[in-house]
Amino acid sequence: MVSFEPTRAAGQARWSKFLPSAGxxxxxxxxxxxxxxxxxxxxxxxxxxxLLESEVVASLRDQWTFPAIEKLVQEVYWRTYWKGWLEHRPEAWTRWREAVPRLRDTLGHEKRSAWEAACAGRTGISGFDDWSQELVTTGYLHNHARMWFASIWIFTLRLPWELGAAFFYEHLLDGDAASNTLSWRWVAGLQTAGKTYLARADNIAKYTEGRCVPSPGQLAGIALSITEDPLPKAGAWIEDSLWSTPETLPGTGERVGLWLHAEDLVVEKGDLAGTKYTAVNAAWPTRLAAQAGWGEVVEKWTRSAIGDGASRAETHYGVEVERGAREDLPAELLAWARKQNLHSVEAYRPFIGPWLDEGLAIERALGAAGITMKWRRRSWDSELLPHAERGYFPFWERVKRGL
Ligand SMILES: Cc1cc2nc3c(=O)[nH]c(=O)nc-3n(C[C@H](O)[C@H](O)[C@H](O)COP(=O)(O)OP(=O)(O)OC[C@H]3O[C@@H](n4cnc5c(N)ncnc54)[C@H](O)[C@@H]3O)c2cc1C
Known part of the structure; x- marks a missing residue:
């Protein structure tokens, strides 16, 4: 059975094992x-x-010719593209967040039974039930299974796509505000106007090599049309100084702390690696965890992953790392910054999603006490995210020119 250990060493081992067959x-x-x-x-x-996208792409480029690994490299950049697309249209996230509890509370009797059966893997649809159970048991699903699952959820079971995305977000160990929300929107036909993804029985039978064979009549033959009000584009976000503060080296005697969070756990590599921090805070935010919509397994995995990142940061920077669980992270960061006499706190700016909401609350708490929050971006993100405002292929063409 697929298993994932929440350490960088385990991620590196998995990648080293796959790399020789990447072609x-x-x-x-x-x-x-x-x-x-x-x-x-x-x-x-x-x-x-x-694991960093840049490390994965660099090792592929190192060991293979470009044509042999172009498809895989392209997939890695899909992650970056979705991240950037959501930064340009953050309302895709806030609308989804707002819709989930509302839809869950107002499901009628029949829909509620269908929703419960889908989440429990009891629909009787070949394949779908296995994937539902696999997701809950392992925290992982293959991309093609995610596409079929989402399509059957939306077009055959006629359940709201938002609740399907919430089911994935609750159980996926890779659950991601951008990749998950936008992939569900893509299947539903909301990302590319008029283009839906309809799962077909023969396609499922072929790519599961005959293990899952839904009878053709079991699956919807046409995709219902879903519409929404156009999403506003975030204005001039690239120039927003809050989005990315240019690097300024700490002045002599300036005491700078680092906030470590679950959206970037390799601070010892890359843009923040050379900074001298007075202290690091990697506290676990229990309120965020309770409100994020993660299941117990995802929560535990995320907390352990932060612990792994904290140990590596401690060794790298040679400073004290705060690790406790805290209900109110902004209050905790403020008390810690005061105790450590910090002039400022730095962090990689989280992407649109729950960690950014927490980060902005931390910024407000520190700011009210005269302590500056300095947001940084990896150069990978500051170079690429601005170009993710339209379709993937113009984005990819631009990426390819730089590879
Ligand atoms: C409905 C739906 C929901 C999804 N939700 C998420 C999610 O919450 N988090 C997430 O990371 N991915 C999500 N994906 C994308 C994709 O399914 C997973 O990234 C991929 O299956 C992960 O498995 P892997 O590492 O074996 O991928 P591989 O196929 O080996 O690809 C290598 C890496 O490239 C990236 N990647 C590959 N395909 C995609 C893609 N279509 N979109 C974005 N990145 C991609 C991933 O980081 C992946 O680890 C979703 C796809 C769908 C259709």
Whole structure:
């Protein structure tokens, strides 16, 4: 059974194991096989940045010719693209967050039974029930299974896509505000106007190599049309100084702390690695965890992942790392900054999602006490995210020119 240990070492080991077979990815990746050895299975580590996209792409470029690994590289950049797209249109996230509890509370009797059956893997649809159970048991699903699952959820079971995205977000170890929300929107036909993804019985039978064969009549033959009000584009966000503060080296005697959070857990590599921090705070925010919509397994995995990042940060910077669980993280960061006599706190700015909400609350708490929050971005993000405002292919063409 697929398993994921929440350490960078385990992510590196998984990637090293897959790398020698990466050249076969393009031909094999659509098959959903037991064990999933035809795909990398590195998404939980990439999502928490326990493995960096830049490391994965660099090792592929190192060991393979570009044509052999172009498809896989393209998939890694899909993650970056979705991140950037959501930064340009954050309302896609806030609308989804607002819709989930409302839809859950107002499901009628029949829909509620269908929703419960879908989450428990009791619909009787071949494949769908297995994927539902696999997701809950392992915290992972193959990409093709995610696409089929989402399509059947929306078009066959006629359940709101928002509740499907919430089910995934609750159980996926790689659960990501951008990749998850926007992929569900893509299947539903909201990302690319008029383009839906309809799962077909023959496609499922082919790519599961006959293990799952829904009878054709069991699946919807047409996709219902879902519409929404256009999403506003965030204005001039690239120039927003809050989005990315340029690097300023601390002045002599300036005491700077680092906030470590679950959206970037390899601070010892890259843009923040050379800064001298007075102290690091990697406290676990219990209120955020209770409100984020994560299941128990995801919560535990995320907390352990932060613990792993904290240990590496401690060794790298040689300073004290705060690790306790705290209900009110902004209050905790403020008390810690005062105790450590900090002039400012730095952090990689979290992407749109729950960690950014927490980060902005921390910024307000520190600011009210005259302590500056300095947001930083990895150069990977500041170079690429601004170009993710339209479709993937213009974005990819631009990326390719730089590879
Ligand atoms: C409905 C739906 C929901 C999804 N939710 C998430 C999510 O919450 N988090 C998440 O990381 N991915 C999500 N994906 C994308 C994709 O399914 C997973 O990234 C991939 O299956 C992870 O497995 P892997 O590491 O074996 O991927 P591989 O196929 O080996 O690809 C390597 C890496 O590239 C990236 N990648 C590959 N495909 C995609 C893609 N379509 N979109 C974005 N990044 C991609 C991932 O980081 C992945 O780890 C979703 C896809 C769908 C259709």
């Amino acid at each position: 076969g990815y393009a031909d094999n990746r659509n098959y959903v096989r037991q064990g999933h050895e035809n795909v990398a299975q590195i998404s939980p580590w990439l999502q928490k940045r326990m």
